[in-house]
Amino acid sequence: QSALTQPRSVSGSPGQSVTISCTGTSSDVGGYNYVSWYQQHPGKAPKLMIYDVSKRPSGVPDRFSGSKSGNTASLTISGLQAEDEADYYCCSYAGSYPRVFGTGTKVTVL
Amino acid sequence: EVQLVESGGGLVQPGGSLRLSCSASGVTFSSYAMHWVRQAPGKGLEYVLAISSNGGSTYYADSVKGRFTISRDNSKNTLYLQMSSLRAEDTAVYYCVKDPDWYGGYYFDYWGQGTLVTVSS
Numbered sequence: 001q002s003a004l005t006q007p008r009s010v011s012g013s014p015g016q017s018v019t020i021s022c023t024g025t026s027s028d029v030g031g032y033n034y035v036s037w038y039q040q041h042p043g044k045a046p047k048l049m050i051y052d053v054s055k056r057p058s059g060v061p062d063r064f065s066g067s068k069s070g071n072t073a074s075l076t077i078s079g080l081q082a083e084d085e086a087d088y089y090c091c092s093y094a095g096s097y098p099r100v101f102g103t104g105t106k107v108t109v110l
Numbered sequence: 111e112v113q114l115v116e117s118g119g120g121l122v123q124p125g126g127s128l129r130l131s132c133s134a135s136g137v138t139f140s141s142y143a144m145h146w147v148r149q150a151p152g153k154g155l156e157y158v159l160a161i162s163s164n165g166g167s168t169y170y171a172d173s174v175k176g177r178f179t180i181s182r183d184n185s186k187n188t189l190y191l192q193m194s195s196l197r198a199e200d201t202a203v204y205y206c207v208k209d210p211d212w213y214g215g216y217y218f219d220y221w222g223q224g225t226l227v228t229v230s231s
Contacts, residue, residue: 003154034216038155045205045224046155051217089155093216097160097169099145104154 001028001094004102011108012080020105022073022090028100030071034093037066037075041086049088050075077107085109112136112220114206119225126196126229132189132206132222140164140184143209145218146191148202156202159191163212174200196229203227 005023012018022029022037029035035053038046048057050066053073063078073092077084090102118130132144146159159180160169168180179192189206206222209215 032216036217038218045221046218047221048217048219051219057219091155091157091217097167097214098171099157101147101155101157 001098001100004029004090004092004100006088006090006102006105008103009106009108011110012077013110014080014082016080017076017078018080018107019077020075020088020090020107022075022092022102024071024073024092024100026071028092028094029068029073031095032093033068035066035068035073036091037064038089038091039084039086040089046089080109082109112208114208114220114222116204116206116222116225119204119227121228121230122196123231124197124229127192127194128196128227130191130193130204130206130225130227132191134187134189134206134208137208137220139182139187141212143211143214144182144189145207145209146180146189147205147207147218147221148200149205149224150199150202153202158204160209160214161189162214167213169214193227196227198229201227201229 037050040046053068054066113135161180177195181190203224205224207218208220210219
């Protein structure tokens, strides 16, 4: 499978909202409601932020939300904060074991 | 608290071998599938290998098939990655990742801190 397509970078000022897109195909993003999102700060391990398209694990702030339309999933960060500056990766189930990651997006807080 | 601690990384020459370990605590290790995900320096995440909770099912990405072997010892709460015929392009941080399901769920709920493997002469 090919990597899911994400914008290389997005930016916003504190308090603003930013949205990251994640585009795949009908064989991955479009075929299942199993998209997850991971936050990675420099030198750190990724952290689960969203699973099953729009569910938040315990402890993840509700300013993080997920959605999907067709072959494109989205992660929205509302009320952007300085600590949200990080790399974000989407990931989709693609049938059985293979998982497909996105290309990654760097979020910059201006 | 779930903890995944990788070890065994280091510098190895092209064509060499290395074995990574991932020790799990704070979780019933034998109940969950496990994965290895790697990240080359400055690059994105690459899904590489998976193993079901009882070790009966495995998955290998084409990039490592025939060279890497994933295994687990549930009595020791430990996941392994045996790497052989290493290439420069295998240079990466290798993350041990827990699945929320016994066979293979739809996301990864816990990640280790990663161990760096550098393949260079």
